[in-house]
Amino acid sequence: xxxxxxxxxxxxxxxxxxxxxxxxxxxxxxxxxxxxxxxxxxxxxxxxxxxxxxxxxxxxxxxxxxxxxxxxxxxxxxxxxxxxxxxxxxxxxxxxxxxxxxxxxxxxxxxxxxxxxxxxxxxxxxxxxxxxxxxxxxxxxxxxxxxxxxxxxxxxxxxxxxxxxxxxxxxxxxxxxxxxxxxxxxxxxxxxxxxxxxxxxxxxx
Amino acid sequence: xxxxxxxxxxxxxxxxxxxxxxxxxxxxxxxxxxxxxxxxxxxxxxxxxxxxxxxxxxxxxxxxxxxxxxxxxxxxxxxxxxxxxxxxxxxxxxxxxxxxxxxxxxxxxxxxxxxxxxxxxxxxxxxxxxxxxxxxxxxxxxxxxxxxxxxxxxxxxxxxxxxxxxxxxxxxxxxxxxxxxxxxxxxxxxxxxxxxxxxxxxxxx
Numbered sequence: 136x137x138x139x140x141x142x143x144x145x146x147x148x149x150x151x152x153x154x155x156x157x158x159x160x161x162x163x164x165x166x167x168x169x170x171x172x173x174x175x176x177x178x179x180x181x182x183x184x185x186x187x188x189x190x191x192x193x194x195x196x197x198x199x200x201x202x203x204x205x206x207x208x209x210x211x212x213x214x215x216x217x218x219x220x221x222x223x224x225x226x227x228x229x230x231x232x233x234x235x236x237x238x239x240x241x242x243x244x245x246x247x248x249x250x251x252x253x254x255x256x257x258x259x260x261x262x263x264x265x266x267x268x269x270x271x272x273x274x275x276x277x278x279x280x281x282x283x284x285x286x287x288x289x290x291x292x293x294x295x296x297x298x299x300x301x302x303x304x305x306x307x308x309x310x311x312x313x314x315x316x317x318x319x320x321x322x323x324x325x326x327x328x329x330x331x332x333x334x335x336x337x338x339x340x
Numbered sequence: 341x342x343x344x345x346x347x348x349x350x351x352x353x354x355x356x357x358x359x360x361x362x363x364x365x366x367x368x369x370x371x372x373x374x375x376x377x378x379x380x381x382x383x384x385x386x387x388x389x390x391x392x393x394x395x396x397x398x399x400x401x402x403x404x405x406x407x408x409x410x411x412x413x414x415x416x417x418x419x420x421x422x423x424x425x426x427x428x429x430x431x432x433x434x435x436x437x438x439x440x441x442x443x444x445x446x447x448x449x450x451x452x453x454x455x456x457x458x459x460x461x462x463x464x465x466x467x468x469x470x471x472x473x474x475x476x477x478x479x480x481x482x483x484x485x486x487x488x489x490x491x492x493x494x495x496x497x498x499x500x501x502x503x504x505x506x507x508x509x510x511x512x513x514x515x516x517x518x519x520x521x522x523x524x525x526x527x528x529x530x531x532x533x534x535x536x537x538x539x540x541x542x543x544x545x
Contacts, residue, residue: 172462229542290543291542291544304514305510305513305514307507307510309513333542335541336537336539337497337499338434338496338497340545
């Protein structure tokens with residue numbers, strides 16, 4: 136029994152290592168796709184940046200389209216997870232929205248988040264694009280629900296919830312899109328400051 | 341003398357017609373580049389959409405890189421013009437900022453504005469990219485100046501001006517980037533509503 140358990144543990148830990156290695160490789164790919172665009176990122180560049188020969192790359196990650204699909208999916212899943220988490224957080228709906236937006240700001244400057252923002256999902260085939268858009272739609276419904284509930288309970292000012300959602304997402308997406316290096320929130324509390332600006336507005340209170 | 345004047349008028353009007361035709365062709369190109377991406381927009385597609393044979397296209401607009409450069413430049417120039425105009429507008433700095441943001445919202449959903457937002461300037465050569473980025477930097481300096489002056493005179497709430505600028509630009513850019521059709525401000529006063537949300541914040545006052 137003990138050897139059976141050892142064998143299982145060894146197998147699990149091999150799987151974990153494999154997954155960790157895969158994720159690390161995907162992260163390097165996501166960074167290249169964001170920085171140079173999908174079309175400008177050749178397999179040679181990927182192989183150099185990841186530090187693996189092309190057959191190894193293919194073995195772990197598949198072809199270039201499969202790689203970009205995985206990167207986009209992880210980026211969108213991170214936002215989805217943050218939106219799900221916000222549903223049951225502590226505090227008023229407005230406070231949950233602020234907490235979610237801070238988390239979103241962090242995702243937007245992470246390698247996978249940047250990739251999902253910068254790389255157009257038109258680069259993957261229709262079937263995969265439908266999968267990505269369904270996940271985006273689900274995320275959007277969660278975020279919109281939080282805003283609508285907040286407007287209903289009075290913790291968020293009444294206005295057009297769809298417009299507000301787009302304004303907030305656009306504001307937080309911006310650092311990932313901008314070619315201006317000062318746009319990226321640094322290691323200080325920029326994300327919190329940004330969310331506070333959006334919460335309070337730019338007119339004096 | 342009269343025939344000389346007629347000749348000059350005819351020549352000027354021919355030039356005006358030529359410029360108008362050129363702009364109309366460029367607008368169709370900008371729409372294609374935004375909707376399908378630079379790489380996916382072939383000369384065949386451009387020729388079909390513009391309704392002109394490839395040699396005519398080349399005669400008026402040059403090659404594909406020259407076309408996209410012109411489209412990006414017009415989009416950025418439109419924002420630059422709006423920012424310049426805002427410097428000397430009526431009202432407080434906060435009111436000028438609101439007026440500028442409403443104009444920016446309109447540029448962001450125009451064909452050239454959408455193209456400048458969606459198409460990465462990495463697709464043009466370095467020399468042209470430097471020209472585009474210089475114009476962007478100048479525009480950014482104008483916008484930042486308006487925000488800083490407003491914070492100094494008290495009409496805009498004191499906060500981090502760079503973060504605020506990025507949040508505002510990002511919020512207004514979003515409709516052009518989103519694959520969600522509800523994101524685009526319709527023919528109602530969405531731009532004004534969006535600017536008001538950003539001005540007042542999402543917390544109740």
